Every structure is written in C-alpha cells, then in structure tokens.
Amino acid sequence: MTTNKNYIIINGNKLSFEQGETILNVARKNSIEIPTLCKLKGASPTGTCRICVVEAKGAKELITACSTPAENGMDIMTESSNVVSSRKETLNILLASGNHNCAISGAKDWTRFQLKVCKEEDNNEELCPSWGECKLQDLCFRYQATGGQYQQDRTKYPAELANPFIIRDFSRCILCGRCVQACNEIQVNEAINFGYKGADTKIVAADDKPLKDSACVFCGECVQACPVGALVEKEARYTARPWKTEKVKTTCTYCGVGCQIFLHIRDNKIIKVTGNAEAAPNYGSLCVKGRFGFDFVNSSERLVSPLIRKEGELKEATWAEALNLIGNKLSKIKADYGGDSIGVLTSARITNEENYIANKFTRAVLNTNNIDHCARL
Ligand code: SF4
Ligand code: SF4
Ligand code: SF4
Ligand code: FES
Structure with missing residues (x-):
C-alpha cells in the first residue's frame, strides 16, 4: 500500500509505479501473476499473443499487460470472467493453428491422458517432443482450453531437419515471435525474421534458406526462447x-x-544443456559450444587416465606415476639450467582458481615469471 502520487490498483491492491513501467512489471514486482506467452525477458514487448490481457475498469476493450504502461488511477483485474474467457478463446485459436496434438487429443480427460503419457516410451514420435515443458500446454491446462470449435490447421511447410543442432517444426509454431527477438534483440545475430504474409506467415532466415545456409551461428537462443515444440534440440529430441x-x-x-x-x-x-536464465554473466544465453558441444563428456575417445611415452609409445599410467615423472623432470631442468629455462602456458578451459595455482607454482616453485595464457596466443 502506498500514498505515492503514481499508483494503480491491481486486484484491489493499491500499488506505486515509476513512469513508463508496464502493468505487467508493476504486477510482477508485487508478486501478482499475469500469464504471458510472447513476452521475452530482456526484449521489447510485442503484444502479439494477447494471453496477458487484463481488464481495466471503464475501458471498452481488454488491454495487454505486457505492452501497456501503467497510468495513474488505473483499476486492473487480472482474472475477471472477461479476462478468463478471452484467454481461453486465444488458447483455442492457438491450439487450432497447428499440430498441437497433445491438448486436442487429450481434451476429454486431461488427467487420464497425462498419466498415459507418463508411461509412454520417450521415443514415441507421435507425441510432441515438448510435452511436459511447453508453455502453451501449461496454459491450456490452466484455462482448460481444448481447441474449441476450431478446425485444426495443417501447415504446408515441412519440418527442417537439415542441420546437426536444431529441428524447426513449423507445424507447432504459434508465431509468437520470441525466437526472432531472441536472435535479433538478445544475441543480435539477425539471422531470422517473420517472412511471407497472412496465413503463409513463417519464421524464415534470409531468402527462406535453411539455417545451415544462413547467418545463423547456432547459439540456440531461439530454441531456449521458443515456448512450444517448434524449435527443439535435435540430439535431445525423444x-x-x-x-x-x-x-x-x-x-x-x-x-x-x-x-x-x-x-x-x-x-x-x-x-x-540450457542456459541458466537467472544467473550472471550470461542470463540464459550461450554460444554454440556451450549449448551443443557437450558430447565430449561421454565420448568413448575421451582420455580418462594420463599417458606416458615409453619406448616411443604412449602407455596408460596412474596419476601418481605421471605427477612424479613431471615433478622429477621439472626439478632436474630447473637444477641444470635454472627456472627461466621453463615456460608455463595456462588455459581458458580451466577455472580461475586453477589458473591462480598455476601462477603460484610457476613463480614460487619454478622461480620464473615465464607464464602466459592461451587467450593471448
Ligand atoms: S507444442 Fe505444446 S501444445 Fe503443441 S503439441 Fe507440443 S506440447 Fe502440446
Ligand atoms: S541459433 Fe542463434 S543465430 Fe541461429 S536463428 Fe537461433 S538465435 Fe539466431
Ligand atoms: S518458432 Fe517458437 S518462438 Fe519462434 S515464433 Fe514459432 S513458436 Fe514462437
Ligand atoms: S505476453 Fe503480452 S501479448 Fe503476449
């Protein structure tokens, strides 16, 4: 509660706000939940999906909370019957816009269908790969939207499977635009945008080329931003x-x-791998290596023990053997030729603490300042 000049009322609570703040910001700051779908954190609101609509007393139309600035004296209801039925209708239209088979076919008995899916094999490709982590599905469940009277639309665009990282399934795209904003506003790669018009609208790379032939750098920001099963990691699917x-x-x-x-x-x-949206320094963003380059961890070719060259051949050894050998050789070189005959290169692939220890070891034990880092090579 406040006596501040700038205030709005949301669900009966009188709340202060700063000039320019949206209704959604004021609500979230005060732990009032308003559902969103197209709004992407860190990007400008587009007002595309209309899931965040709220009712302002005295206004003729419902307004979008994500893109409407708070105004002094506004009286807002976030879950009035008008709001709820509008959200449900929007969800019905979105469900009908593509191949959203999870909600449609489960319409008659959500609970039974959910239990059934939990028991399904993971690789059942009839089910959407995003089942269980889809914002549209969650909202449909919350508002019990099952597609209404609308006929389900079929896209004419086939799925794009032509690169090693990302599958683009246009049949599940709800054209929310989050991927476009993720690519253009968050990563500033400008690889994709809305293309064509009307019922033909599609998210495209330049000249509607496959991502692999476009300016895409496969950072995967769009995949993480996609609220449905339209963009998924190829290796993780099923x-x-x-x-x-x-x-x-x-x-x-x-x-x-x-x-x-x-x-x-x-x-x-x-x-x-997904980026942690809540933590610095990346707040969810990653590069292609961080997001997709994890196969080395379980690779059968990965070295798991040290190798020592014996009679020209690399042979597996224990860590104790390897460390003793290195210690003895470094001691001998230092004794014979002095510390400055040794140089140490550290790595960006190890932690700050490990680099610090290497620095200490070089200067205090080897007695040389010959230490550098691979980032300067
Ligand atoms: S994208 Fe979401 S709503 Fe559509 S089928 Fe997949 S899980 Fe269901
Ligand atoms: S992977 Fe990155 S560069 Fe490629 S379209 Fe998605 S956001 Fe843009
Ligand atoms: S691909 Fe995903 S994020 Fe992009 S517009 Fe379609 S549903 Fe939205
Ligand atoms: S979240 Fe506000 S219009 Fe989509």
Missing part, C-alpha cells in the same frame, strides 16, 4: 521427458566467461 531427467547447475567449461548452465541428465548421460 531422448527423455523432463520428468525423467535431473537438472544439474554448473559452469560451462569452454572459456573464461564462465556461463552458468544446467546439464539435463539421464542415466548419467548429458541429454542437453
């Missing part, structure tokens, strides 16, 4: 439903930026 995977928070090992990531793990294997 490998495990979200309730069968464990999410482990960690730091990307590829460079010194230290992006925060989640590993999605099943049976001790990484299924996919």
Whole structure:
C-alpha cells in the first residue's frame, strides 16, 4: 500500500509505479501473476499473443499487460470472467493453428491422458517432443482450453531437419515471435525474421534458406526462447521427458566467461544443456559450444587416465606415476639450467582458481615469471 502520487490498483491492491513501467512489471514486482506467452525477458514487448490481457475498469476493450504502461488511477483485474474467457478463446485459436496434438487429443480427460503419457516410451514420435515443458500446454491446462470449435490447421511447410543442432517444426509454431527477438534483440545475430504474409506467415532466415545456409551461428537462443515444440534440440529430441531427467547447475567449461548452465541428465548421460536464465554473466544465453558441444563428456575417445611415452609409445599410467615423472623432470631442468629455462602456458578451459595455482607454482616453485595464457596466443 502506498500514498505515492503514481499508483494503480491491481486486484484491489493499491500499488506505486515509476513512469513508463508496464502493468505487467508493476504486477510482477508485487508478486501478482499475469500469464504471458510472447513476452521475452530482456526484449521489447510485442503484444502479439494477447494471453496477458487484463481488464481495466471503464475501458471498452481488454488491454495487454505486457505492452501497456501503467497510468495513474488505473483499476486492473487480472482474472475477471472477461479476462478468463478471452484467454481461453486465444488458447483455442492457438491450439487450432497447428499440430498441437497433445491438448486436442487429450481434451476429454486431461488427467487420464497425462498419466498415459507418463508411461509412454520417450521415443514415441507421435507425441510432441515438448510435452511436459511447453508453455502453451501449461496454459491450456490452466484455462482448460481444448481447441474449441476450431478446425485444426495443417501447415504446408515441412519440418527442417537439415542441420546437426536444431529441428524447426513449423507445424507447432504459434508465431509468437520470441525466437526472432531472441536472435535479433538478445544475441543480435539477425539471422531470422517473420517472412511471407497472412496465413503463409513463417519464421524464415534470409531468402527462406535453411539455417545451415544462413547467418545463423547456432547459439540456440531461439530454441531456449521458443515456448512450444517448434524449435527443439535435435540430439535431445525423444531422448527423455523432463520428468525423467535431473537438472544439474554448473559452469560451462569452454572459456573464461564462465556461463552458468544446467546439464539435463539421464542415466548419467548429458541429454542437453540450457542456459541458466537467472544467473550472471550470461542470463540464459550461450554460444554454440556451450549449448551443443557437450558430447565430449561421454565420448568413448575421451582420455580418462594420463599417458606416458615409453619406448616411443604412449602407455596408460596412474596419476601418481605421471605427477612424479613431471615433478622429477621439472626439478632436474630447473637444477641444470635454472627456472627461466621453463615456460608455463595456462588455459581458458580451466577455472580461475586453477589458473591462480598455476601462477603460484610457476613463480614460487619454478622461480620464473615465464607464464602466459592461451587467450593471448
Ligand atoms: S507444442 Fe505444446 S501444445 Fe503443441 S503439441 Fe507440443 S506440447 Fe502440446
Ligand atoms: S541459433 Fe542463434 S543465430 Fe541461429 S536463428 Fe537461433 S538465435 Fe539466431
Ligand atoms: S518458432 Fe517458437 S518462438 Fe519462434 S515464433 Fe514459432 S513458436 Fe514462437
Ligand atoms: S505476453 Fe503480452 S501479448 Fe503476449
């Protein structure tokens, strides 16, 4: 509650706001939930999906909370019967806009259908790969939207499978535009945009070329932004439903930026990687290596023990053997030729702490300042 000059009322609560703040911002700041679909954090609101509509007392039309600035004295209801029926109708239209078979075919008995799907094989390709992690599905469940009287539309655009990382399934695209904003406003790669017009509208790369022949750098920001099953990681598709995977928070090992990531793990294997949207420095964004380059972890070619060259051949050794050998050789070189005869190169692939230890070891133990870092090579 406040006596501030700038205030609005949301669901009976009198709330202050700063000039320019949207109704959605004011609501979220005060823990009032308004559902959204097209609104992408960090990007400008587009007002495309109309899921966030709210009722303003005295206004003729419902307004979109994500793109309407709060105005002094506004009296807003976020779940009035008008709002609820509008959201339900919008969801029905979205469901009918493509191949959203999960909600349509489960319409008569959601609970039974959900239980059935939980028991399904993960690789049942009749089911949408995004089942269980789809914002549209969640909203349909919340508002009990099942497609209404609309006929389901079939897209004429076939799915694009032509690159190793991302599957674009246009039949499930709801044209929310989040991928376009993720690519253009968040990553500033400008690889995709809306193309064609009216019923033919499609998200396209330049000249409607496949992503692999476009300016796309496969950062996967669009995949993470897509609220439905229209953009999915190729390797992860049908490998495990979200309730069968464990999410482990960690730091990307590829460079010194230290992006925060989640590993999605099943049976001790990484299924996919997503950016941690809540943590600095990356706030969910990743590059192609961080998002898609994780296969080395479970690679059968990965070195898991040290190798020592004996009679011209590399032979497996224990860590104790390897460390003793290195220690003895470095000691001898230092004794024979002095510390400055040795140079140390550290790596962006190791942690800050490990680089610090290498620095200490070089200067204090080897007695040389000959230390540098691979980032300067
Ligand atoms: S995209 Fe979402 S709503 Fe559509 S079929 Fe897949 S899970 Fe269901
Ligand atoms: S993967 Fe990255 S560059 Fe490619 S379309 Fe998606 S956001 Fe744009
Ligand atoms: S591909 Fe996904 S994010 Fe992009 S417009 Fe379609 S539904 Fe929205
Ligand atoms: S979230 Fe506001 S219009 Fe889509």
